Amino acid sequence: MELEGRAPQEADAPDTLGACAPARGFAVSEFQARLRAAQRLMADAGIDALLLTTEPDVRYFSGFQTLFWQSPTRPWFLIIPASGKPIAIIPEIGLVLMQSTWIEDIRTWAAPKPKDDGISLLIEALGALASGHGRLGIMKGHESQLRMPLGDYERLIAGLSGITVVDATGLVQSLRMVKSASEIEKIAHICEIASTSFAQAQSLFCAGQPLIEVFRKFRIACLTAGADDVPYLVGGAGQGGYRDVISPPSTRALKQGDILMLDTGAVFDGYFCDFDRNFALGPASDAARRTYDTLYRATDAGLSAARPGATCREVLGAMNAVIGGSGSDVGRMGHGLGMQLTEQPSMAAFDDTVLTEGMVVTLEPSMSFGDGQMMVHEENLVIQNGPPRLLSDRASSQIEVLQ
Amino acid sequence: MELEGRAPQEADAPDTLGACAPARGFAVSEFQARLRAAQRLMADAGIDALLLTTEPDVRYFSGFQTLFWQSPTRPWFLIIPASGKPIAIIPEIGLVLMQSTWIEDIRTWAAPKPKDDGISLLIEALGALASGHGRLGIMKGHESQLRMPLGDYERLIAGLSGITVVDATGLVQSLRMVKSASEIEKIAHICEIASTSFAQAQSLFCAGQPLIEVFRKFRIACLTAGADDVPYLVGGAGQGGYRDVISPPSTRALKQGDILMLDTGAVFDGYFCDFDRNFALGPASDAARRTYDTLYRATDAGLSAARPGATCREVLGAMNAVIGGSGSDVGRMGHGLGMQLTEQPSMAAFDDTVLTEGMVVTLEPSMSFGDGQMMVHEENLVIQNGPPRLLSDRASSQIEVLQ
Numbered sequence: 001m002e003l004e005g006r007a008p009q010e011a012d013a014p015d016t017l018g019a020c021a022p023a024r025g026f027a028v029s030e031f032q033a034r035l036r037a038a039q040r041l042m043a044d045a046g047i048d049a050l051l052l053t054t055e056p057d058v059r060y061f062s063g064f065q066t067l068f069w070q071s072p073t074r075p076w077f078l079i080i081p082a083s084g085k086p087i088a089i090i091p092e093i094g095l096v097l098m099q100s101t102w103i104e105d106i107r108t109w110a111a112p113k114p115k116d117d118g119i120s121l122l123i124e125a126l127g128a129l130a131s132g133h134g135r136l137g138i139m140k141g142h143e144s145q146l147r148m149p150l151g152d153y154e155r156l157i158a159g160l161s162g163i164t165v166v167d168a169t170g171l172v173q174s175l176r177m178v179k180s181a182s183e184i185e186k187i188a189h190i191c192e193i194a195s196t197s198f199a200q201a202q203s204l205f206c207a208g209q210p211l212i213e214v215f216r217k218f219r220i221a222c223l224t225a226g227a228d229d230v231p232y233l234v235g236g237a238g239q240g241g242y243r244d245v246i247s248p249p250s251t252r253a254l255k256q257g258d259i260l261m262l263d264t265g266a267v268f269d270g271y272f273c274d275f276d277r278n279f280a281l282g283p284a285s286d287a288a289r290r291t292y293d294t295l296y297r298a299t300d301a302g303l304s305a306a307r308p309g310a311t312c313r314e315v316l317g318a319m320n321a322v323i324g325g326s327g328s329d330v331g332r333m334g335h336g337l338g339m340q341l342t343e344q345p346s347m348a349a350f351d352d353t354v355l356t357e358g359m360v361v362t363l364e365p366s367m368s369f370g371d372g373q374m375m376v377h378e379e380n381l382v383i384q385n386g387p388p389r390l391l392s393d394r395a396s397s398q399i400e401v402l403q
Numbered sequence: 404m405e406l407e408g409r410a411p412q413e414a415d416a417p418d419t420l421g422a423c424a425p426a427r428g429f430a431v432s433e434f435q436a437r438l439r440a441a442q443r444l445m446a447d448a449g450i451d452a453l454l455l456t457t458e459p460d461v462r463y464f465s466g467f468q469t470l471f472w473q474s475p476t477r478p479w480f481l482i483i484p485a486s487g488k489p490i491a492i493i494p495e496i497g498l499v500l501m502q503s504t505w506i507e508d509i510r511t512w513a514a515p516k517p518k519d520d521g522i523s524l525l526i527e528a529l530g531a532l533a534s535g536h537g538r539l540g541i542m543k544g545h546e547s548q549l550r551m552p553l554g555d556y557e558r559l560i561a562g563l564s565g566i567t568v569v570d571a572t573g574l575v576q577s578l579r580m581v582k583s584a585s586e587i588e589k590i591a592h593i594c595e596i597a598s599t600s601f602a603q604a605q606s607l608f609c610a611g612q613p614l615i616e617v618f619r620k621f622r623i624a625c626l627t628a629g630a631d632d633v634p635y636l637v638g639g640a641g642q643g644g645y646r647d648v649i650s651p652p653s654t655r656a657l658k659q660g661d662i663l664m665l666d667t668g669a670v671f672d673g674y675f676c677d678f679d680r681n682f683a684l685g686p687a688s689d690a691a692r693r694t695y696d697t698l699y700r701a702t703d704a705g706l707s708a709a710r711p712g713a714t715c716r717e718v719l720g721a722m723n724a725v726i727g728g729s730g731s732d733v734g735r736m737g738h739g740l741g742m743q744l745t746e747q748p749s750m751a752a753f754d755d756t757v758l759t760e761g762m763v764v765t766l767e768p769s770m771s772f773g774d775g776q777m778m779v780h781e782e783n784l785v786i787q788n789g790p791p792r793l794l795s796d797r798a799s800s801q802i803e804v805l806q
Contacts, residue, residue: 024654068649070635070668071745073546073738091734096647110734112749114545140553142517143476150543150556151570167554212631219632220623228615228651229622231634232473244499246471248631251427265473331494331513335476342474346515 021226022185024269026063028102030180034061038080041171042137048130050080050137050168051122053147056339057139060176061086063101065270068094074111075118075148078103081129089121119152123159134163141169143344173344177336178358183271184382187337187360190227190268191275191380191391197221198262198277199393205402207256207281211237211249214260222266232265232274232341240285241373245366256282260402261376265341272341274362275378275392280401291369292399295377298322298365299395302334302347306363306381306388312351319347319365334363337380359383360391424629425588427672429466431505433583437464441483444574445540451533453483453540453571454525456550459742460542463579464489466504468673471497477514478521478551481506483540484532492524522555526562537566544572546747576747580739581761586674587785590740590763593630593671594678594783594794600624601665601680602796608805610659610684614640614652617663625669635668635677635744643688644776648769659685663805664779668744675744677765678781678795683804694772695802698780701725701768702798705737705750709766709784709791715754722750722768737766740783762786763794 038061042050052058055069058078069076077089088103091111098106107121130136140146146153157165179187197218204217214237219230235249236242237260245263254260263276278292298319305318312334319333334347337360345353347363355361361383366376377395381388441464445453455461458472461481472479480492491506494514501509510524533539543549549556560568582590600621607620617640622633638652639645640663648666657663666679681695701722708721715737722736737750740763748756750766758764764786769779780798784791 065651066649067635067637067651072548072743073745073749074734093649093734097650100650112545112734112751112753114753117545138553140557142515142520142552144552144554145475145548145550146553147548149545149547149572150541150549151547151572153553154543169552169554215631216626220626223619223623223626228618229633229636231632232470233632234470246469246497247500247503248468248470331477331496331515340475342476346476348515350515350517 021268022182022189026182030182031061031063031102033180034175035080035086037175038171039082041174042080042082045137045166045168045171046135047137047166047168047171048082048134049126050172051126052078052080052139052172054139054145055147056176057172059270059339062088062098062103064088064094064098064103066094066097075152077118077122077148079125079129087125089118089125117149117152119156119159122156126160126163130160130163135166136160136163137168137171138165139169139172140167143173144169176338177344177353178356179338179360179382180358183338184358184360186269186271187273187380188391190266190271191273193222193225193227193268194264194266194273194275195393196225201277201279201400202402205254205260205279207254209254210251211235211254212251214254214262215249218262218264222264226268227266228268230264230266232272233262235260235262235276237261238373241288241370241375243372243374245374245376254281259284259288259373259375259399263376263378270339272337272339273380273392274337274341275380276376277395278375278377278399280399283401284399287370288375289399291367291375294323295365295367295375296395296397299363299377299379302363302365303379303381303388303390306355306361306383308355308357308383308385310355312345312347312353312355313349315355315363316347316349319363323365323367333365334361336360337362355383357384424671425585425592429585433585434464434466434505436583437578438483438489440578441574442485444577445483445485448540448569448571448574449538450540450569450571450574451485451537452529453575454529455481455483455542455575457542457548458550459579460575462673462742465491465501465506467491467497467501467506469497469500478555480521480525480551482528482532490528492521492528520552520555522559522562525559529563529566533563533566538569539563539566540571540574541568542572542575543570546576547572579741580747580756581759582741582763582785583761586741587761587763589672589674590676590783591794593669593674594676596625596628596630596671597667597669597676597678598796599628604680604682604803605805608657608663608682610657612657613654614638614657615654617657617665618652621665621667625667629671630669631671633667633669635675636665638663638665638679640664641776644691644773644778646775646777648777648779657684662687662691662776662778662802666779666781673742675740675742676783676795677740677744678783679779680798681778681780681802683802686804687802690773691778692802694770694778697726698768698770698778699798699800702766702780702782705766705768706782706784706791706793709758709764709786711758711760711786711788713758715748715750715756715758716752718758718766719750719752722766726768726770736768737764737781739763740765758786760787
């Protein structure tokens with residue numbers, strides 16, 4: 001199997017941590033299949049070219065993977081034509097890495113160049129693909145972003161006279177929502193790494209430890225277990241329960257009577273896990289134990305409902321039936337998972353997406369209790385015929401007590 | 404000193420790693436000063452309200468800090484009015500954390516809500532601030548992004564009839580470019596952590612080690628030394644030199660005769676370092692040693708040129724005078740540094756920004772050599788009267804050889 005999406009390598013050496021890890025990158029045939037599927041949908045929608053600007057969208061069709069996107073300075077573009085291979089229009093600094101992917105038509109400029117950061121190259125390429133009265137697909141819907149300066153975008157559109165911009169968000173998201181076997185194995189692997197790390201909680205965390213040290217130890221545990229990176233780690237701790245689930249760690253020390261929650265998005269080969277675990281420092285209060293039990297049963301209900309053919313709204317309904325009216329107001333109780341920490345679809349009342357085999361999603365029921373406290377559970381799973389395949393080791397049925 | 408920008412905490416515990424660390428967060432007086440400075444520039448430009456959508460821009464004026472931005476699902480908005488405090492328009496899930504900042508006017512909705520993800524709240528708030536023929540400042544220039552769906556932005560503008568959108572990129576960047584003493588101390592601290600980690604190279608890296616393991620060890624070293632996170636780590640290795648500086652690590656093993664480069668953006672309290680180091684596995688070739696020496700002297704020339712009153716173009720010129728015509732084509736040789744890995748200004752021919760006291764920048768000369776190899780050096784510094792203050796421990800004057 002020819003693997004792509006990586007810089008040229010000399011001989012591969014054994015990766016001591018990677019003995020059981022899936023192969024990195026993807027076979028060219030996988031990119032070919034993604035392209036064919038996109039071009040079929042483009043033909044149905046009468047779209048002459050797709051313009052992609054974000055890291056996951058560009059990576060999905062090219063295999064181009066780099067942390068260099070952390071720098072906001074330079075835009076990167078990938079064009080999907082109605083037929084033929086994608087065209088990369090990228091800063092010169094990315095040429096060598098892009099050449100290592102399956103992409104052949106690579107056009108570069110010496111970015112940054114504020115007066116023309118790829119715009120004239122885009123106008124030339126898109127003008128040829130969708131001339132006159134053509135239709136250009138752009139990601140402009142829910143959960144999308146335009147990763148280029150808005151002023152540059154306006155100049156691009158002004159330079160493409162006669163072309164109609166259409167929203168291609170649903171088209172691209174419908175493809176990315178359903179994962180291939182290779183994608184699922186990468187997500188499964190990083191879920192296993194995070195499960196292994198959470199399983200070390202008794203030796204990692206203890207009363208007296210500042211929360212920021214809890215976070216540090218957990219990050220190191222994930223890296224040591226084989227994660228490439230831990231881009232997302234949030235959580236909270238408080239007496240009888242936490243009140244917030246998105247804060248960075250404070251320097252407050254854990255103490256007896258706290259409930260601690262850690263929620264992690266670690267990464268392997270560009271694919272995320274996203275699940276949390278709750279711990280009690282010493283015996284938990286009745287209220288916390290009751291809440292934990294309710295959320296555990298809500299997750300079970302979600303797992304029972306998560307079948308091909310069910311809608312996201314129905315899965316939400318199954319969880320809400322257990323929780324009752326006291327669900328907290330975070331807008332949804334689960335979501336897609338893959339190259340991004342959160343992806344389409346949403347386990348939400350507004351989302352009628354029908355689950356199909358190969359979708360990787362989280363179930364994330366949450367509820368308020370006590371005096372402004374809240375609790376969140378989360379598991380990662382693959383939709384398949386019959387019961388879903390759990391990728392995260394199921395949380396214990398009762399809250400784990402740290403001694 | 405009252406510190407803000409953090410979730411409510413109970414008693415602070417000693418952070419064993421943080422004994423010498425700067426205090427987290429900022430005094431309210433710092434946010435007040437940022438706001439006053441912005442409102443002065445807004446008055447000069449006749450701007451009635453600024454709409455901010457990205458993590459660093461929102462954080463700069465509010466102190467709102469969370470990794471939750473990793474999820475692309477929900478947009479977050481901060482409005483800077485012509486007078487009075489900022490107004491936060493954010494998903495409900497961020498309410499508790501935003502309440503812990505100095506912001507008082509916080510308006511929320513139960514996001515995600517694809518049909519109205521904050522747009523009606525924005526129209527109401529902005530309509531009141533800039534009614535009729537008002538002027539709304541938006542970030543739409545070089546290095547900016549609009550972090551909300553483009554379709555939502557179009558609906559927002561359509562809902563604000565009569566209002567003129569003006570580009571506020573320069574206004575906000577001119578403020579963020581010049582760092583306060585507290586910001587500089589955070590950057591200095593993370594630079595020290597990365598310097599400490601690079602100083603362990605002899606014990607961390609060795610021949611036979613897969614590059615991916617080199618990266619893993621370095622991340623863990625940074626975390627152990629006190630980094631909150633290592634969002635950026637790129638590099639390369641190859642016989643006699645590397646060919647690419649933005650790749651993720653391969654599983655190829657380091658071997659004698661390699662040149663290894665690691666470039667890291669680690670983070671403390673939301674502020675980045677960004678510098679690299681080069682290492683030789685065994686004695687380096689003459690070509691690599693000559694290149695190293697040239698880049699070392701180019702950095703020296705940049706350090707001599709980086710004075711208040713000099714332009715970025717002049718600093719670039721000083722480095723290029725040493726390198727000659729063989730500089731590689733990556734568009735610039737240094738940049739601003741702070742809440743983002745790369746910020747304004749750019750050490751580039753197009754950038755006439757005049758350096759002033761308090762700017763934190765990188766000098767990053769690079770050149771090609773041999774048969775398609777390249778080398779990059781990088782240091783972090785503060786512009787001040789007289790010679791700049793180096794924040795990174797200066798690289799050794801000759802390439803360090805790993806035994």
